[in-house]
Amino acid sequence: MTEQKKNITDLTLKELQQAMALLGEPSFRATQIHQWLFSHQAASFDAMTILSLALRKKLSETFSIHQLEQVDHQESFEETCESPTEKILLKLSDQNLVESVLIASENRMTACVSSQIGCPLQCPFCATGRMGFRRNLSAGEITGQIYALNQMLALREPGKTITNIVFMGMGEPLLNTDNVIEAIENLSTRNYNFCLSQKKITISTVGVIPEIQRLGQSGMKTKLAVSLHSADQQKRESIMPIAARQYPLKELGKSLCEYTSATGMPVTIVYLLLKGINDSLDDAKMLAKFAKTFLCKINLIDYNSIINIKFKPVYSTTRDMFQEYLMNSGLYVTVRKSYGATINAACGQLATAGIQNPQ
Template sequence: MKEILQDHSLSELQILMEEWGERKFRAAQIFRGLMQGKRVSELSELSKTLRAKLCERFEDEPVKIRETFVSSDGTEKYLFELADGNIVEGVLMRYKYGCTQCVSTQVGCRMNCAFCASGLNGLVRDLTGGEILSQVLAVNARRGGTLEKRAVTNVVLMGSGEPLDNYANTVKFLRNVTAEGGICISARNISLSTCGLVPKMYELAEENLPVNLTVSLHSPLDEERKKIMPVANAYKIEDILKACAYYFEKTGRRYIFEYSLIDGENADKRHAELLAELLKGRPCHVNLIRLNEVKEKRLSSVSEKEAYRFLGILEKSGLSATLRRQIGADIGGACGQLRAKRLREVQDDQSDTKELQ
C-alpha cells in the first residue's frame, strides 16, 4: 500500500513541496483540495506532472464509500473500503443541532468487549490518521458539504476499534480535522470514546486537544466489569476515575460515562444505586444505552420501561444522565455489525465455492 497524503498537515505538505522543488503555495492547494474530499488525481489546480508524481507515491483514494444503508429514522451507515481492500464502517446521525459522524479508528479491535461486534475477528490493523480523516471527508463531500458549510458538524470516535490503542494516529487525526484552513471541526464538537486505557487518558489530557472524553463504564463494580470488558483486568474503576479527574483539571471539559444496559447483568436497581453513589458529585454525565444486540454475543437489552426506571434512579440522586435514543437499529447501527455481516458473507461464499470444487 502506498502512503496516505491525507496524513500530512499543511506545514508537512509545505516541506514536501519544497523538497520537490515546487512553489510553497502548492501545499495550500493540495491541502484545500484534499479537505474538500477530492482524490489526488482530481486536484486540478496542480500540473499533470505534479499530480502524477503525487499519485506515484500516495494513494489516489485511500477511503471510498463502498455501500450506503439508510435507516427508517434517517440514519445513514457507510461501509468504507480502504486501499488495501480492508473494510471499516461509519454512521451519520441527524440531530437538531447538525449531523454527527461516527468514525472507525482500527480495522477490527483487540479489546474484545462482551457486547461489541467490532472485536469478533480480532484486530487486523490500525488506521492511519489520514484514513480516519478521509472517512469524514468522504461523507462530507457525499452529503454536499463544503469547507465553508459542512454537512458533518460533529464527530465521534466510537466506530470500530479503540482510539487510544491507536494513539499516535488518533492524535494526528484530531490535529488535522481541527486544523485551520481544512474542514476545521472544533475540538469541542468531537467526542472520543475509550474502554478505559488509563495511561493514554493521561497522555491525551496533555495534548491541548479539549475533545469530549467518553469512557465505557458498563458496571459500577470491578469484578462484574471484568466479565464484560477484559480491559478491566488491567485498570480498576478507581484508576479510571482518577484519570477522568485529571482530564477535567487539564481541559475543563466534563467527562461522559457510557453505560450499556444489559439484561440480567448490570441493569437492576442495585446497579443503578451503586452507579449513582460511585459518580455522585463528579463533573460528569452518564449516557445510558439500551444494548444494540449482536447475534454472536448472545446478550439481551432491557425494555424501554426498565431503562427509564434505571435513569430515574440516577436523576433522583442528582446525577446528570440521559437515555440515548435508539437509532439505526434496522441497518445494524452498532459498532462492527455491518463489517461482521460482510465478513460472514465472504466466508459463506468461499465455503460455497469450495463445496462446488
C-alpha cells in the same frame, strides 16, 4: 511486485514539509498541498492547479491520494426521526472494509466513524470485538470516511454537511491515538472549507488510562466519553474482560478526576444496560458513587441485540428506575436514543467480518 505509493493524506503537515525538502521544494508548498487535500478535498494532484506541472508530476510519482470507495449503503427509518440512519460500507486501498454511520437528528448530522478494522479488546457484547483485530486505520483513512460521507450528502443536497463526529464506530480510538489526533487536527483546521470545531468531536473509549492522561494534557478541545458499563471491578471484568483488567476502575476513576481538573470539561460516562447483569439498584448505587468523584454526565444506553450473543436489553421500567435513582443522587443522566438497530448500525453492532474483508 510494484511498491504501493504512500497515501499523502496520511502525512502530517510536518511530514509534508519534510517530503517537500526531499523533493527540493520550499516549505510553503507543504502548506499549499495541505490546503488542497484538506480544505478543497482534491481527489488528484492534477486538481492542484496552483502547483507547477513538474511538481504535480513529482507528487503523483511519489504519492497517491486514496479516496474511500463506497461499496454498500443501507438505511433504517426510525419512528421518532424524520431522516433515516444510514450505514455506509467503505473500501480501503488494501481492500479491507470499514463501516461508518450517519445519524440525522434535529439540526445535526453526526458521523460515527471507525478508528480500527476490528478491535483487539474483544468485548463479548460487541460485534466489532468478535471480529478480532486486523489493523489500525491511518489518519487519511479516518478523514477519508468523513470526506466520503460529506460527498454523499452534498450530492444529495448541496450545502448539506456533517456537523458532529463521534469516534464510536469500529475499534478503540485510544489504541490508535496518534492517527486519531492527526485526523482531528486536519478536520478542525481553521479557515478550511470543511472545518469542525473540536468541541463537536467526541472520542469514545473503554478507558485507556495512559491515553486519557495524554488527551488531558494535549490541549485538545474534543469531548471524551468513557464506556463504563459497571462500577464494580469484578462485574466490569465479566462484561469487558480485557479492557477492565488492563484499565482497573480505581485507576480509571483517578485518571478521569485528573482529566476533568486539567481540561475543565465533563466526561460522559456511557453505561450500557444489560438485563440481569448490571441493571440492579446496587449497580446504580455503585455507579452513583463512582460518578460523583469527577465532573461528568451519565448516558444510559439500551443494548442492541446481536445474533448469537447472550446479552439482552432491559425493560424500559428497569431503565426508568435506574435513571431515577441516579438523578435523585444529583447526577445528570440522559438516555441515548438508539438508531440503526434494524441495519446493525447501532452501538456495538458494527462488524465487517462476515461481509468480505480479505484475510
